[in-house]
Amino acid sequence: MISRRSFITTSSLAIAGIGLSKHGFSSNPIQNNKFPIVISTWNHGLPANEAAWKILSKGGYSLDAVEAGVRVPEGDPKVITVGYGGIPDSEGKVTLDACIMDEKGRAGSVTYLQHIKHPISVARLVMEKTPHVMLSGKGAFEFARKNGFKKEKLLTPERKAAWKKWKKGKKKFSNEINIENHDTIGMLAIDKDGRMSGACTTSGMGYKMPGRVGDSPIIGAGLFVDGEIGGAAATGSGELVMKTLGTFLVVELMRNGMSPSRACEEAVKRIVKKIPDYEKYQIGYIALNKSGEYGSFCIQPGFNFAVKTEDKTDLEDAEAWLKKL
Ligand code: SD4
Numbered sequence: 001m002i003s004r005r006s007f008i009t010t011s012s013l014a015i016a017g018i019g020l021s022k023h024g025f026s027s028n029p030i031q032n033n034k035f036p037i038v039i040s041t042w043n044h045g046l047p048a049n050e051a052a053w054k055i056l057s058k059g060g061y062s063l064d065a066v067e068a069g070v071r072v073p074e075g076d077p078k079v080i081t082v083g084y085g086g087i088p089d090s091e092g093k094v095t096l097d098a099c100i101m102d103e104k105g106r107a108g109s110v111t112y113l114q115h116i117k118h119p120i121s122v123a124r125l126v127m128e129k130t131p132h133v134m135l136s137g138k139g140a141f142e143f144a145r146k147n148g149f150k151k152e153k154l155l156t157p158e159r160k161a162a163w164k165k166w167k168k169g170k171k172k173f174s175n176e177i178n179i180e181n182h183d184t185i186g187m188l189a190i191d192k193d194g195r196m197s198g199a200c201t202t203s204g205m206g207y208k209m210p211g212r213v214g215d216s217p218i219i220g221a222g223l224f225v226d227g228e229i230g231g232a233a234a235t236g237s238g239e240l241v242m243k244t245l246g247t248f249l250v251v252e253l254m255r256n257g258m259s260p261s262r263a264c265e266e267a268v269k270r271i272v273k274k275i276p277d278y279e280k281y282q283i284g285y286i287a288l289n290k291s292g293e294y295g296s297f298c299i300q301p302g303f304n305f306a307v308k309t310e311d312k313t314d315l316e317d318a319e320a321w322l323k324k325l
Contacts, residue, residue, distance in 0.1 A: 030129030035194060037309045038065060039294050040187035041235045043307030044079050048072045052189055053308050059209065062191040063102045063124070066199035070098075070120050073185050074201055077156045081183035084117045085156045086203025092163050094154035097217035098123045098201035099134075101252055109134040109217040115151045116144045120201045123217070151188050166207055182217050186223060186233025188288040196290065198225040200233050213251060214238030220248030229255045230289035232264070235303070236282040244270050250287050260287035261295025261319070268297050268321055284318055297321070 036056035038049045052069030056062065063196060070082075077085025088094045098119035099109035108127025113119045114165035122144045126135050135143050145151065155163075184202035191197075200223040202216040215238035216222035222238070225231035232250035234241045241247075246267050253263035264285035272278040284303035288294045296305050296318035303318045 018048065018207055020283060023166050027217060034309060034311070035190050035292060036062070036065075036192050037288065037292050037294070037307070038069065038187065038189040039288055039305055039307050040069065041185055041284060041303075041305050042183045043304060043306065044073045044076070044082070044183065044185060044313055045187070046313070047076075048185060048187060049306050049308035049313070052187065056189060056191055057310075059192045062189040062195050062197040063100070064187045066187045066197045067100065067120055067124055069187050070185050070201050071118050074118050074120060079183065079185075080159060080203075081206070082185050082202055083119065084152070084154050084257045085159060086154065087159055087206035088155055088163050088203075089210050089212065090167075091205045092155065092160065092167075093210065094159075096154075096202070097204055097214055097222075098199070099217045099219060099223050100127060100197070100199045100226040101128075101219060101223055101231070102123050102197045103195040103225065105225070105227065107133050107157060107219045109219060109321075110136070110140040111213040111217045112137040112211065113140045113144070114143060115154060116149050117154065118149070120199050122147070122198075123201075124147060130199055134217065136213070144221040145301045146220050155289070163207070183212075184222070184235040185209070186216075186235055186286060188225070188231045188233055188286065188294075190288065190290075190292060194290070196225055196227055196288065198223045198233055205238065215241035215246070218242060220245045222247065224251050225246045226251050226255070228290065230260065232260075232267075232285055233286045236298070240271050240275065240281060240283055246271075246283070246285060248254075250285055254287065254289050259295060260293055261297060263287055263299035264295055265321075267320070272299060272321055279322065286318075302308050 038052045050070040052065040055065040073079040074083030096119040101107045108123040186200040232247035284298035298318045299322040
């Protein structure tokens, strides 16, 4: 049982944002008290943030901003882990997962969606036009078609050729760290009026099993926003994030007083403590609290995230568990 003394010590450290890890370092919050702000995962977050910024800088709504932002990699075939041009499953089908959440706690999600270029916009419509949170597969596709989305071919000739090569090599699916498994975009934004929204969208693990759905469309796993506290988004091996409800955990840790960086670190720690071969995997979290402080943490060095405010346009490296050992 936790003693009253250690509770007071732990919580006052946490409230001060001074979290000491087992390595004895502290993750300090990065201060940014000016709105608007938008942060997103990986370097394709830079152009995505620009699109979001067009809306945020004019005083627009963060929900419109995150939707417009993540549509950029969704529509870009050079980004091979999101939307159009994404890596297919083991049968050559591109299946997409996405979700969106606003400051009021409303949420919408689509999973295993095929033939639709912008799953994030379908997820938003699920949130706004249905009594449900999540639509999947055929139902999600039919809902999208009824709402005017075009049926499109998402497998590009380049990705088809790569898939054929992969199949010939009779490689097995692996959710361990490798290029195929990176680069879901997760985005968090606060607008001029202090409203926070988030979006997350991906083509999932490359060459995954048919029917596989990852963490990205699951509220509390790939994305979570609580307008009163803050938000978090995840990238990496979705199975590990799902089993720990990673972004919900990050937001709860922030609710209990942790800084965004420290909360992300703690959520990574929950994973590495449980999985003996964690070194094979990558998980990256980003988090933003209601005051505009942001942070991140990951398992492997190499995860970066893009930040945009009035004063900066940055790509920042996340602190990594393995680097700190
Ligand atoms: C998934 N989390 O489907 C996604 C993949 C990913 O960066 O994030 N890539 O498990």
